[in-house]
Amino acid sequence: MPSPAGAAICHGMEAPPTGIPIALEPLVTRVLAPNASAYTYTGTQTHIVGTTDLAIIDPGPANDAHHAALLAIVDGRPVRAIVITHHHRDHSPGAPRLAQELGAPIVGAAPFALEDDGPRSDASFDHDYAPDRVLAEGETLTGDGWTLEAIATPGHTSNHLAFALPETKALFSGDHVMGWATSVVSPPDGDMTAYMASLEKLIGRDDRIYYPGHGEAIEKPQRLVRGLLGHRKQREGQIRRLLAAGTGAIPAMVEKMYVGVDPRLYPAAERSVLAHLLDLERRGLVHRDGETWA
Known part of the structure; x- marks a missing residue:
C-alpha cells in the first residue's frame, strides 16, 4: 500500500494488460493481477522464479482470472513454494487455492497476530493467511538454478520479508520499496522505526535491481532507497x-x-x-x- 501522496497519482490512469507473462530476465517472469486501485497502482505483481521448477512470489488476491493465468504460466512444472512477502489482501489470499491445486507449500512471512487494545489498522489484512513454513532472516528456498533468501524488512507490516535472488543479484522488495510511491506505515502493525531501519539495511546491500509488488522494476535501487529515507x-x-x-x-x-x-x-x-x-x-x-x- 502506498503513501497517500503516491496513491493520488493513480487516479485516471489506464492499467496495463493483466494476466500476461512478461519475462524480466531468464529466471524471473512477472504477471499483473486485475486489482488496480488508488492503493495498488496498476495492480499486484506476481513474480515467478525459475525455469524447470518454480517459486511463485505473492500470488495476489483471490481472483479467478489471475489464478487461471498463473496456472497457465506454470504449465505443469513443479512449484517448490508459494512465497509470501506479507499478509495484505492484495498479496496473499490467492495462495491457498494455488497451494491445493499445485501441491506446493505456502512459505514466507509469519502469520499475522496483532494483540492490542488500541486503534486497529487491519482492514486490509488477510486474516486467513496461514503459512506452512515461516522463514527467518537468511533462510533460503532452492530450486534448479535459483535460490531465494529471506531478508527481514519490517515496517510496512511487522512480518514483511523481501527475497534476494543471489544468482542475478535481484531483490523482490514486496511493498517495502515500490516502483511508484512510498509505502503507508500504519500503526500498530506498521512501525516507522522499523521501516527506517529496514531501509538502512537495504542501503548496506549490493542488489542490482528490485522487483516490487507494485510499479516497474527499480534499476538504481540504492539511489531510490536513499531518496525514500530523505523523504x-x-x-x-x-x-x-x-x-x-x-x-x-x-x-x-x-x-x-x-x-x-x-x-x-x-x-x-x-x-x-x-x-x-x-x-x-x-x-x-x-x-x-x-x-x-x-
Whole structure:
C-alpha cells in the first residue's frame, strides 16, 4: 500500500494488460493481477522464479482470472513454494487455492497476530493467511538454478520479508520499496522505526535491481532507497515544525502537510503521521497528552 501522496497519482490512469507473462530476465517472469486501485497502482505483481521448477512470489488476491493465468504460466512444472512477502489482501489470499491445486507449500512471512487494545489498522489484512513454513532472516528456498533468501524488512507490516535472488543479484522488495510511491506505515502493525531501519539495511546491500509488488522494476535501487529515507526525514521535519508552531492534532497536521491530496486519503495520511510521531516519541523528541502532541 502506498503513501497517500503516491496513491493520488493513480487516479485516471489506464492499467496495463493483466494476466500476461512478461519475462524480466531468464529466471524471473512477472504477471499483473486485475486489482488496480488508488492503493495498488496498476495492480499486484506476481513474480515467478525459475525455469524447470518454480517459486511463485505473492500470488495476489483471490481472483479467478489471475489464478487461471498463473496456472497457465506454470504449465505443469513443479512449484517448490508459494512465497509470501506479507499478509495484505492484495498479496496473499490467492495462495491457498494455488497451494491445493499445485501441491506446493505456502512459505514466507509469519502469520499475522496483532494483540492490542488500541486503534486497529487491519482492514486490509488477510486474516486467513496461514503459512506452512515461516522463514527467518537468511533462510533460503532452492530450486534448479535459483535460490531465494529471506531478508527481514519490517515496517510496512511487522512480518514483511523481501527475497534476494543471489544468482542475478535481484531483490523482490514486496511493498517495502515500490516502483511508484512510498509505502503507508500504519500503526500498530506498521512501525516507522522499523521501516527506517529496514531501509538502512537495504542501503548496506549490493542488489542490482528490485522487483516490487507494485510499479516497474527499480534499476538504481540504492539511489531510490536513499531518496525514500530523505523523504521520510523531510516528513519528520514538517511534523516537528508544525508542533513547534503549536499544531498538535494529527488531523490539522495532515491538512497542512498533504495539500492537494484527495481528502478521502486523509485517514491513511493520519496513520502515517501517527507512525512518525510514535517514532519521535520513542526517541524522546515529542510527547502527547491524549490526542494532542507537542
